[in-house]
Amino acid sequence: MPWKATARVDRSASVPHMNDVAVIVMAYGSPEHLEDVPAYYADIRGGRPIRPELLADLVERYRRLGIEDGSPLNAITEETRAALECELGLPVFTGMRHWTPRIAEAVDRALADGARTLVGLVLAPHFSRMSIGTYRRLFEEAAGGRAELVFVESWGEEPGFVELLADRIRGAAHVVFTAHSLPARILDEGDPYRDQLLGSAAAIAEVAEIEDWSFSFQSESATGEPWLGPDILDHLDALHSRGVRRVLVCPIGFVSDHLEIRWDIDTEAQEKAAELGLELERIEMPNAEPRFVRVLAGIVRRALPVPSVT
Ligand code: FEC
Numbered sequence: 389m390p391w392k393a394t395a396r397v398d399r400s401a402s403v404p405h406m407n408d409v410a411v412i413v414m415a416y417g418s419p420e421h422l423e424d425v426p427a428y429y430a431d432i433r434g435g436r437p438i439r440p441e442l443l444a445d446l447v448e449r450y451r452r453l454g455i456e457d458g459s460p461l462n463a464i465t466e467e468t469r470a471a472l473e474c475e476l477g478l479p480v481f482t483g484m485r486h487w488t489p490r491i492a493e494a495v496d497r498a499l500a501d502g503a504r505t506l507v508g509l510v511l512a513p514h515f516s517r518m519s520i521g522t523y524r525r526l527f528e529e530a531a532g533g534r535a536e537l538v539f540v541e542s543w544g545e546e547p548g549f550v551e552l553l554a555d556r557i558r559g560a561a562h563v564v565f566t567a568h569s570l571p572a573r574i575l576d577e578g579d580p581y582r583d584q585l586l587g588s589a590a591a592i593a594e595v596a597e598i599e600d601w602s603f604s605f606q607s608e609s610a611t612g613e614p615w616l617g618p619d620i621l622d623h624l625d626a627l628h629s630r631g632v633r634r635v636l637v638c639p640i641g642f643v644s645d646h647l648e649i650r651w652d653i654d655t656e657a658q659e660k661a662a663e664l665g666l667e668l669e670r671i672e673m674p675n676a677e678p679r680f681v682r683v684l685a686g687i688v689r690r691a692l693p694v695p696s697v698t
Pocket of ligand 1: 415416417418419429432433446459461511512518519568569570571608609610611641642645646647648
């Protein structure tokens with residue numbers, strides 16, 4: 389096969405005793421109540437101003453997502469954490485980038501629990517300085533030299549992940565792989581994000597023996613600068629003009645159900661497809677399903693400096 393197992397890992401740790409090891413599993417985080425949305429959005433913006441109409445629009449999206457009854461992202465992340473802990477037999481703590489429990493809280497709890505080596509794993513497979521790079525910075529700052537650190541930088545071509553998604557798309561007429569867009573300037577900075585996404589998409593299509601596939605970005609923010617494209621809504625137009633009538637959307641830059649899936653794909657893209665007369669379906673996300681948790685456990689085991697952890 390032309391693609392290889394490539395969980396990219398950065399290790400500063402010397403060989404640890406396994407009872408000194410804890411895993412920090414990191415995710416984006418989501419508000420729990422509508423009144424949390426302004427603080428959550430402020431955290432995402434990192435102090436930069438927020439246009440009132442964008443905040444109102446975001447509150448409305450969260451209202452329609454039904455977060456008052458529970459945030460899918462937070463609940464799924466907790467389920468994943470608990471399942472990963474059972475699978476690994478190591479303590480696993482959740483650290484959220486934009487909500488609680490924060491990455492710093494997770495690191496503090498792991499250290500208070502006796503951990504001396506921390507393995508950082510983000511529930512997003514592809515590296516960008518603006519995404520995984522930020523999780524990594526928060527993880528390192530939180531540890532502040534108090535522990536040996538191992539950080540998994542990317543795992544988008546992890547064979548188990550590739551095979552899991554390949555099984556979801558096999559036999560589809562046309563597959564559109566998607567991932568969160570980022571400001572286009574990252575390409576000038578030599579960021580590997582887009583290449584890693586295209587590498588994952590090609591690997592998954594190859595294993596599923598799908599020849600008719602394409603890639604588009606989604607979830608662009610209104611920040612006033614160009615973002616990576618094509619955006620999925622424009623892409624659906626282009627596919628329709630090419631005569632495509634059925635698409636299966638396969639998000640590869642996310643692993644669970646949340647706002648960007650349930651709103652941007654299940655609502656906006658679905659509405660656009662209906663306007664065009666295009667049949668659009670989406671794969672079920674990996675969420676906390678046992679097969680996916682085993683993939684994550686494998687990545688952690690291989691990241692550890694000792695091969696004997698099974
Ligand atoms: O369900 C939920 O409550 C949270 C869903 C959610 C996920 C997510 C993942 C990623 N984001 C990434 C990059 C950016 C950049 C900006 C940005 C803005 C938002 C806003 C919301 C939001 N993101 Fe997000 N993202 C999620 C939610 N994201 C809400 C703010 C409102 C909006 O723009 O729609 C722009 C920041 C700025 O304004 O400067 C950049 C990337 C990922 C995938 C990796 C990961 O999961 O960490 C990259 C889930």
